[in-house]
Amino acid sequence: MTTQQHSIARAVNRVAAFFTLALVLVLTSGCHQDMWNQAKYKPLAKSTFFADGLASRPQVPGVVPAGYGARDTLLYTGKVDGQLANSFPEELPVTRELILRGQQRFEIYCTPCHGRLGDGNGMIVQRGFKRPPSYHTDRLRAVPVGYFFDVMTNGFGTMYSYASRVPVKDRWAIAAYIRTLQYSQFAPETDMAPQDLALLDQPVQGLALLDKSEAKTTEGSAHHE
Amino acid sequence: MAQIFPKKANDLVKVLAAAVVLGACGLGTMATGLWLSPFITQQDVAKQQVVPFSHLHHVKGLGIDCRYCHTTVETSSFAGIPPTETCMSCHSQIWTNAKMLEPVRASFKTQKPLEWLRVNDVPDFVYFNHSIHVNKGVGCVTCHGQVDEMALTHKGQTLRMGWCLQCHRAPEQFLRPPSEVFNMQWQPPADQSAKGLELVKNNHVKVEQLTNCSVCHR
Numbered sequence: 344m345t346t347q348q349h350s351i352a353r354a355v356n357r358v359a360a361f362f363t364l365a366l367v368l369v370l371t372s373g374c375h376q377d378m379w380n381q382a383k384y385k386p387l388a389k390s391t392f393f394a395d396g397l398a399s400r401p402q403v404p405g406v407v408p409a410g411y412g413a414r415d416t417l418l419y420t421g422k423v424d425g426q427l428a429n430s431f432p433e434e435l436p437v438t439r440e441l442i443l444r445g446q447q448r449f450e451i452y453c454t455p456c457h458g459r460l461g462d463g464n465g466m467i468v469q470r471g472f473k474r475p476p477s478y479h480t481d482r483l484r485a486v487p488v489g490y491f492f493d494v495m496t497n498g499f500g501t502m503y504s505y506a507s508r509v510p511v512k513d514r515w516a517i518a519a520y521i522r523t524l525q526y527s528q529f530a531p532e533t534d535m536a537p538q539d540l541a542l543l544d545q546p547v548q549g550l551a552l553l554d555k556s557e558a559k560t561t562e563g564s565a566h567h568e
Numbered sequence: 569m570a571q572i573f574p575k576k577a578n579d580l581v582k583v584l585a586a587a588v589v590l591g592a593c594g595l596g597t598m599a600t601g602l603w604l605s606p607f608i609t610q611q612d613v614a615k616q617q618v619v620p621f622s623h624l625h626h627v628k629g630l631g632i633d634c635r636y637c638h639t640t641v642e643t644s645s646f647a648g649i650p651p652t653e654t655c656m657s658c659h660s661q662i663w664t665n666a667k668m669l670e671p672v673r674a675s676f677k678t679q680k681p682l683e684w685l686r687v688n689d690v691p692d693f694v695y696f697n698h699s700i701h702v703n704k705g706v707g708c709v710t711c712h713g714q715v716d717e718m719a720l721t722h723k724g725q726t727l728r729m730g731w732c733l734q735c736h737r738a739p740e741q742f743l744r745p746p747s748e749v750f751n752m753q754w755q756p757p758a759d760q761s762a763k764g765l766e767l768v769k770n771n772h773v774k775v776e777q778l779t780n781c782s783v784c785h786r
Contacts (some may be wrong), residue, residue: 350572350577350684351577351580352571354580354581358584358588362591363587365591365592365595366595378691378693379691379692379693380691380692381692381693383692385646385692386646387646387649387681395680397681416703426596434771450633451633451635451636452635452636455630455631455632455636455658466630466631467630467658467662470662471661472658472661472662473661490719501580501660501661503653503657503660507651507653508639510634510655518711549606
């Protein structure tokens with residue numbers, strides 16, 4: 344090898360080394376191990392520290408959140424002296440806001456099965472879930488309002504509990520809305536405005552669009568009287 | 569003494585110098601391209617999850633609200649990933665024999681949670697909070713894309729700092745009425761800038777502070 348060839352080879356080597364370094368820099372710029380992954384957990388992350396592999400720790404049984412007192416009151420149980428109550432807790436006066444909140448929460452958590460009208464004809468039922476009873480029956484009109492709270496809190500038959508997803512006050516708001524729904528389908532004529540009464544005598548166009556089976560289960564609604 | 573470099577080497581040096589400059593530019597372009605490409609950002613790249621959960625079927629097909637599963641999105645920094653029990657509130661009765669759902673049933677039986685892989689993940693030095701965005705009128709679709717059309721979940725946006733900032737500098741272009749946050753079909757009105765400014769005012773959005781480094785790096 345001549346000196347000439349030697350120095351050219353060295354120059355080429357340098358250039359090659361530069362490109363290799365540049366390439367390594369580019370390829371590793373996506374790998375942030377330093378500050379991107381710190382020694383901290385995001386919620387529900389995996390942990391190698393705890394035996395069950397969960398970073399989010401389960402609550403110790405029986406804990407009461409700070410600021411919450413006794414949990415055996417009407418607000419938390421739907422019961423007074425062990426009996427399902429037919430009144431709302433003092434802390435939660437039934438206002439228009441409460442009912443509207445109840446409507447919003449009902450449409451998130453309950454309509455998939457119970458339908459927007461509460462007739463038990465929701466989308467999941469149409470896909471094969473057990474059909475829940477319509478709210479518009481004499482039996483469910485007669486139950487105390489605490490019963491709805493209790494069903495949401497503890498579940499009922501094939502229906503799971505919604506306590507972990509719907510906070511206590513929202514459960515009461517939903518109960519208030521169910522009462523409103525029931526009333527909307529069962530209002531006595533004396534409670535109705537003249538223009539609504541006039542509508543009653545016209546052919547029911549809205550209902551005709553609904554599923555036939557719905558009309559059957561909506562026993563005793565205002566239209567049938 | 570013989571010359572170390574022959575005459576020819578001058579040309580070679582010029583060619584090499586040009587190559588270095590061009591190469592550096594090329595690499596720069598490649599690096600930027602790569603930096604913003606799905607290969608690095610993982611945008612549009614679906615993850616293979618334990619169960620091939622489909623937002624397309626559950627949200628668009630069945631009309632289930634985001635909050636049925638992502639319960640804490642309005643109240644906490646964390647949107648919430650549904651526990652197995654939430655799946656079972658329907659799948660205790662629906663598709664009970666499907667092989668695809670075997671991991672869900674096994675998890676319910678053993679009480680061992682399903683291991684979902686994170687799709688959206690900002691670095692640990694970035695502070696993010698869902699509740700403030702949702703309550704001030706930023707829709708899920710603005711940051712996550714058309715989730716209701718995803719058969720497998722993928723990232724809808726790069727989630728890069730520049731992307732966060734284009735909104736933090738001018739939120740009025742993106743805000744919607746709070747009632748439309750969960751609506752995946754909402755379209756901005758023709759006078760979005762005017763309506764947006766109104767929302768900025770009514771929701772008390774402090775635009776002048778939103779680009780401070782300490783908002784996101786604290």
